[in-house]
Structure formats: C-alpha cells, structure tokens
Amino acid sequence: MTLYSTFILAVESAESKGGLFDFDATLPIMAVQILILIVILNNIFFKPLTKAIDDRNDYVRTNIAEAKERLEKAESLAKQYEVELAETRKSSQAMLLAAQSDANKIRSEQIAATLAESQSQIVEAKAEIEKQKSEAMAVLDTQVDVLSRQILEKLLGNLVK
Amino acid sequence: MINQLLSSPQFANFAALEVGKHFYWQVGNFEVHGQVLIVSWIVIGVLVLASAIATSNIQRIPVGFQNFMEYGLEFVQGIAKDQIGEKEYRPWVPFVGSLFLFIFVSNWLGALVPWKLIKIPEGELAAPTGDINTTVALALLVSAAYFYAGLSRKGLGYFSKYVQASPFLLPLWVLEDFTKPLSLSFRLFGNILADELVVGVLVLLVPLFVPLPVMILGLFTSGIQALIFSTLAASYIGEAIEGHGEEEHEHH
Numbered sequence: 001m002t003l004y005s006t007f008i009l010a011v012e013s014a015e016s017k018g019g020l021f022d023f024d025a026t027l028p029i030m031a032v033q034i035l036i037l038i039v040i041l042n043n044i045f046f047k048p049l050t051k052a053i054d055d056r057n058d059y060v061r062t063n064i065a066e067a068k069e070r071l072e073k074a075e076s077l078a079k080q081y082e083v084e085l086a087e088t089r090k091s092s093q094a095m096l097l098a099a100q101s102d103a104n105k106i107r108s109e110q111i112a113a114t115l116a117e118s119q120s121q122i123v124e125a126k127a128e129i130e131k132q133k134s135e136a137m138a139v140l141d142t143q144v145d146v147l148s149r150q151i152l153e154k155l156l157g158n159l160v161k
Numbered sequence: 162m163i164n165q166l167l168s169s170p171q172f173a174n175f176a177a178l179e180v181g182k183h184f185y186w187q188v189g190n191f192e193v194h195g196q197v198l199i200v201s202w203i204v205i206g207v208l209v210l211a212s213a214i215a216t217s218n219i220q221r222i223p224v225g226f227q228n229f230m231e232y233g234l235e236f237v238q239g240i241a242k243d244q245i246g247e248k249e250y251r252p253w254v255p256f257v258g259s260l261f262l263f264i265f266v267s268n269w270l271g272a273l274v275p276w277k278l279i280k281i282p283e284g285e286l287a288a289p290t291g292d293i294n295t296t297v298a299l300a301l302l303v304s305a306a307y308f309y310a311g312l313s314r315k316g317l318g319y320f321s322k323y324v325q326a327s328p329f330l331l332p333l334w335v336l337e338d339f340t341k342p343l344s345l346s347f348r349l350f351g352n353i354l355a356d357e358l359v360v361g362v363l364v365l366l367v368p369l370f371v372p373l374p375v376m377i378l379g380l381f382t383s384g385i386q387a388l389i390f391s392t393l394a395a396s397y398i399g400e401a402i403e404g405h406g407e408e409e410h411e412h413h
Contacts, residue, residue, distance in 0.1 A: 020354075022183060025191030026294035030201065031302055037205050037263060042255035045212035049227075049234045050254070052219045059221065 182284040194292055196281060201289040204267045237261050237391065244395035249402050253395065256306055260299060261391035264290055268353055268383030272360070272376065288353050290386075296350040300342035303394040307341075311401030319401065345393060352386045 184195040215230035223231050237258035241250040244257075271288020279286055289295045311319035323334040356379040363372040 021293055022194070023294060023297070024193060025188060026194040026197055026292065027298045027301075029188075029193055029198065030289070030295050031298040033198075033201060033205065034259070034263060034299060034302055037208065038255055038259040040205075040209055041212060041259045041262070044209065044216055045230070046234065046255040046258060048216040048219055049231055050238075050251075052216075052221075052223075052227075053231060053234070056221055 184281050184284045194284075194294060196284050196286050197289045197292040197295060199281075200270065200276070200286050201267070201295065204263060204270055204289060207266055207270070208262055233262070234258065240388070240391050241395050244392060245399035246403060249399070250395075253306075253310070253398055257391050257395045257398075260303070260394055261387050264299070264349065264390050265384060265387035267295075268387060269380065271353065271357065272379050272383055287357055288383075290349055291353040291357055293346070293350050296346035297342070299349070299390070300346035303345060303397060304338065304342045306394065307397040307401040310398045314402050341393075341397060345390060349386050349390055352382055356382055 183197075186193045186195040186198070211226075211230065215227050219227060238250070238254050240261065241254045241257045244250075245253055267288045267290045271291060276286035290299075308319075323331050360372055360375055360379055363375055
C-alpha cells in the first residue's frame with residue numbers, strides 16, 4: 001500500500017506536543033477505518049448471520065404452521081369421526097326401532113289374523129253344530145212321530161186306525 | 162523495588178508520561194498516533210476474524226462459535242430495536258452493532274492484554290477508545306448517521322423540528338447537535354482513560370492482587386460504556402427518524 005510507504009516513523013519529543021487533547025490526522029483515519037469496518041462486518045457478519053437467524057425463524061414458523069395445520073386436520077378428522085359415529089349410532093337405533101315396530105306389527109297382525117280365523121272357524125263350527133243339531137232334531141222329530149205312532153198303535157191297537 | 166519506583170523521578174510524572182505521549186507517525190504532512198492505529202487494527206482484525214470464523218460454516222442449528230456470535234448479534238439487534246423501533250431498526254443494526262463491537266472489543270483488549278510488555282519507542286499501546294481522536298471520530302460518525310437518517314427520511318423537512326415547538330428553541334436544538342457528539346466522545350474517552358490510569362497507578366503502587374478488583378470494575382465499565390455509546394447512537398438515530406412524524410401524527 002502506498003500509505004505504508006509514506007509512513008515515516010518519526011518519534012517526536014514529547015515536550016513540543018502531545019497531551020490529552022492532541023487532535024491530528026488519527027481522527028479522519030479512524031473514522032474511515034470505522035466506516036470500512038462497518039462495511040466489512042455488514043458483509044461478513046451482520047448479513048449472513050441475520051439471514052441465518054431469519055431463515056431459522058422462518059423454518060421454525062413454517063414448521064409450527066404445518067404442525068398446527070396437521071393438528072387441525074387431525075382434530076377435524078376426529079370430529080368427523082365423532083359425527084359419523086353418532087350418525088351411525090342414530091341410524092342403527094332407528095333401524096332397530098323400525099325392526100322392532102315391524103316385528104310388533106307383524107306379530108299383532110298375525111295374532112289378529114289367527115284370532116279372526118279361529119273366530120270364523122268357531123262360528124263355522126257352531127253353525128255346523130247347529131245345522132247338525134237341527135238335522136238331528138228333524139230326524140228325531142220324524143222318528144218321534146213314528147215311534148209315538150207305533151206306541152199309540154201298540155197301546156190302542158187298532159183304535160187309531 | 163517499590164521504594165525504588167517511588168523514589169524514581171519517573172514516578173512523579175507517571176500520569177503525564179502515560180497520558181500525554183504518543184507514538185507519532187508521519188503520513189505526508191500529517192501526524193498520526195501510531196499506537197492508537199496499531200491497536201485499532203488489532204481490534205478490527207479480531208472482529209473480522211471472529212466474524213469470518215462464525216460465518217464460515219453457517220448451520221441451521223448453531224454450534225460453538227456461531228452460537229456465540231449469534232448471541233452477540235441478537236444483543237446488538239436488541240439495542241437497535243429498543244431505540245429505533247421494530248419497523249425501522251434493521252438497516253441500522255450494522256452501524257450500531259459495529260460501533261458496539263468496536264468499542265467493546267477495544268475496551269476489553271485494552272484492559273485484558275498486557276500491552277505494557279510490548280515496548281514501542283514512545284507512549285504505550287492501549288485501548289484505542291482511550292484516545293480522544295478515536296472517540297471524536299466515532300461521535301462524529303454518529304452525528305453524521307443521525308443527520309443522514311433524518312434527512313433521508315424527511316428531506317429538509319427534518320429541520321422543521323428545530324422550530325416546531327417554538328422558534329425560540331432553535332438555538333437549543335442547534336446547541337444539542339453540538340453537545341451530542343461532545344458528550345458521546347468525552348464520556349467514552351474519559352471513562353476508558355480514567356480506568357486505565359487508575360489501574361496503571363494501582364499496579365505501580367501495589368503490583369499484586371490489589372488492582373484486581375479495579376481491573377474487574379474496569380471491565381464492567383468498559384462493557385457499560387460500549388453499551389451506552391451504541392444505545393445513545395441508536396436513540397439519536399431513532400429520534401431523527403420518527404420523533405417529528407409521530408408528533409404530527411398525533412396532532413391530526
């Protein structure tokens with residue numbers, strides 16, 4: 001560097017200058033050095049590390065978001081499952097009830113039918129009995145007539161004739 | 162030995178010898194303080210090296226030195242964020258952070274490295290922040306930074322804050338622009354120099370153990386001074402960026 005070549009190591013006597021508030025070219029040189037330092041550090045320290053931290057934050061954030069999404073999905077699935085389970089239970093209940101009522105209906109219908117049939121059979125049987133009874137009565141009546149006539153003939157002999 | 166030292170004529174002007182002497186280099190027509198520049202190059206070298214090591218192999222899960230430097234970065238980010246505000250702080254992190262790191266490393270190297278063992282023709286190596294040139298340079302950079310921040314944000318309207326409250330306050334506002342760098346530079350300069358002097362005098366009087374508490378206190382002061390300087394720098398920048406706009410916003 002040309003700056004170095006112009007450096008002359010001059011050790012001055014402290015009597016003529018020095019002291020606490022000795023301003024000289026150190027000030028602007030230092031200011032320039034600091035500016036250069038800021039530029040260098042910005043490029044090799046602040047930018048890459050800030051980027052690394054931001055990337056990590058993004059990564060964590062997206063991971064959290066994804067996890068939340070998954071959790072929500074799982075929860076909605078669980079809810080859906082619950083709903084479906086409830087529906088299934090309800091429908092099975094309804095089916096059970098329907099089957100029961102159907103069975104009840106069929107049973108009562110069959111009972112009623114059987115009752116009606118047996119009733120009609122009873123009626124028929126009664127009518128048959130009545131008929132046979134009246135037939136028998138008629139037969140009996142004729143027989144009674146014949147018998148009574150025979151008895152009369154026997155008793156009275158030929159008086160009847 | 163102590164008696165010898167005490168009786169030696171050097172001890173009488175020990176402070177003057179420490180403070181006033183500089184290792185002059187001639188650069189063209191100008192003179193510079195060589196001892197300040199040497200140590201500042203070491204400081205800059207340490208910072209650049211540390212940064213290079215920390216960012217040479219960036220990983221998502223930070224390990225070792227990257228972790229340490231990330232802690233440092235988040236610390237200076239915190240300074241900038243607290244003073245400038247969540248929205249605006251990002252572009253100013255390198256400025257505020259570099260100031261903090263430079264001052265902090267300067268102070269600590271000045272306090273921890275036994276510079277006295279390295280002989281230079283005149284004066285002695287010490288923290289660059291113990292030299293008024295360095296601190297004034299830093300403070301002027303801060304002034305330039307907050308003027309730049311204000312002007313780039315609001316253009317010439319930035320100066321309207323000088324007369325906004327009352328035109329009579331204009332001199333005070335102008336005065337403040339001079340006192341800000343003055344107080345910044347002298348606070349840092351005075352603290353570091355005083356700390357070095359106290360440690361130096363104590364080491365001369367009682368070389369063993371007694372200066373240790375003062376040295377530890379000096380390390381503490383050094384850190385605090387770096388923090389104060391960067392915090393104030395950030396707060397000036399934050400003030401320049403938003404103070405005016407917010408007030409106007411409130412009036413409407």
